Amino acid sequence: MTVSDQENLLHTSSYYAASANDKSMRSELIGEQSCDVCIVGAGFTGISTALHLAEQGLSVIVVEGSRIGFGASGRNGGQLVNSYSRDIDFIKHHYGDVVGEQMAAMAFEGQRIIRERVATYQIDCDLKEGAIFAACNNKQFNELKEKKALWEAHGHDQLTLLSASSIQEHIGTGRYAGGLLDHWGGHVHPLNLVLGEAKAFESLGGVIYEASEVTKVTEGEVCQVTTAKGVVSAKQVVVAGNAYLTGILPDVEKKAMPCGTQVIATEPLTPEQQQAILPSDHCVEDCNYLLDYYRLSGDGRLIYGGGTTYGAREPDRVESLIVPKMLKTFPALQGVKIDYAWTGNFLLTLRRLPQVGRIGKNLYYAQGYSGHGVTSTHLMGKVLADALQGDTERFDVFAGLPQYPFPGGRMLRVPYTAVGAAYYAFRDKLGI
The missing domain is CATH 3.50.50.60 (FAD/NAD(P)-binding domain)
Known part of the structure; x- marks a missing residue:
């Protein structure tokens, strides 16, 4: 071997x-x-x-x-996020109302299956309730208002819109212009x-x-x-x-491309630190194209992820990519020890x-x-x-x-996608 x-x-x-x-x-x-x-x-x-x-x-x-x-x-980040990477409105626009309605009828089923499995088989996986989409600017907050209306129109009635002030009752940072709390979301030890x-x-x-x-x-x-x-x-x-x-x-x-995402886990935080950063113990992901996502583990660590590498390359040092993101959100965690850092591949389709x-x-x-x-x-x-x-x-x-191959095949799909990601990251920074 x-x-x-x-x-x-x-x-x-x-x-x-x-x-x-x-x-x-x-x-x-x-x-x-x-x-x-x-x-x-x-x-x-x-x-x-x-x-x-x-x-x-x-x-x-x-x-x-x-x-x-x-x-x-x-x-992965362990977050139970409802719907698909492209939401119901996108699906209807590109594939028609019939397909959109059919996929909407399945959009919230995955989290129910997980909860049923955990309950039926008594799976110990630190299941916790609640997921927050956090808006980094007013444009994203307006999009969350639209998401709430869209999901409610398709049967999801457990959503709470959070203002810039009320989101701070759940996340101890002033970064966000508002958010959307999904009570059907949650997080687990995956x-x-x-x-x-x-x-x-x-x-x-x-x-x-x-x-x-x-x-x-x-x-x-x-x-x-x-x-x-x-x-x-x-x-x-x-x-x-x-x-x-x-x-x-x-x-x-x-027809798809492996992409890497990076994650860190801190040392166990004190109860006071946990209460200061995530008092409701919900998981969070922001609304940027290259998003940050984070949550508290069952033993009180902050698990923080973000960034994307195209073509499944592994970065030399995960901490150097993710710790600055964590400290931008939670400056008070300066000096907290990072116990674990890793990367993993997900598969991106066009x-x-x-x-x-x-x-x-x-x-x-x-x-x-x-x-x-x-x-x-x-x-x-x-x-x-x-x-x-x-x-x-x-x-x-x-x-x-339809299943589309990436333009240029294996040789060009990485640079094409990386250029596209850089464009959207620039838009994230400008808030457009």
Whole structure:
């Protein structure tokens, strides 16, 4: 086993990995196995789909190249953000009212599924209530007013608009012109959530193989999922590798771009410090294109993330990128020790909407949540599970969305996107 192979079996050096409830290693796939459904990838999409199917009595095997939650599912900000990376108004404008209404009917389902999973299986993942969208200027605050009206028109009745003064009752900073409190939002320890869901799946007879990188998926009447030491034969296959999928479905992979985001976790803060910065204990994300997001962990650390690197490059020093952002928001935390710093990849699509589809009769894929993965993946798990059992109505809505490759292909998609991001960052600074 090479050094690179060994590194792939270790979680990144994050706060989440250090505080994971389950650090045990599942066995590697060796030899031949068969099942109703084989799922490639043990992140939120894969495990959510697997759990829904196992609850319906299907035999399911999950094959993971590294560890459960190794990718974005175990590294993200842990925020339950409703809707999609592009909101309902965008979808209606580009794809019509019918598609917009169909997607709006699913826009708030992911968080409900998460809460149901946590309650049903008693998953210990530090679930906390409430998420705030914070406006950095008046233009963004007016857009939040429009978001509130939009979501309320589609059934979300648990939203509170926050003025520039009232938002300071929830966030101890003078940075914001106002905000929107989503009571259906919230935050979790994401790695413990996916580990808890994996344990629930296994309790129903499901099987997970780790350290089993898939080298080939063959579509046919019976699909074959091949690794270095084994093969799974399945009636149906779901490929759910997202940003960490390489070489399995090249035509699918070229339609999205891995992007990195950076996160830090402070030492545990005193109760007084916690009360000063986030007295309501809600999570927060601002409304900039290159946004900041932050929250308190279950043991009182500030988890603060932001920034984007295109093409999944890893910055040399995460702290140098994120600590200045944290101190701009909370200057009183000057001198607080940073215990953990890490990066992780999410998958960006050109239209920032999920890419979902079927190849042949029985090979499915889902990817590209573009920064809204925690809730969207849980919705997608239910959508995929229904489709695999013959109910394709909601699957067809997502699968019907056009999937565009990035202009210039793999060589040019990074510089093109970086230039676009720089443009929007400039707009953020000007407040336009």
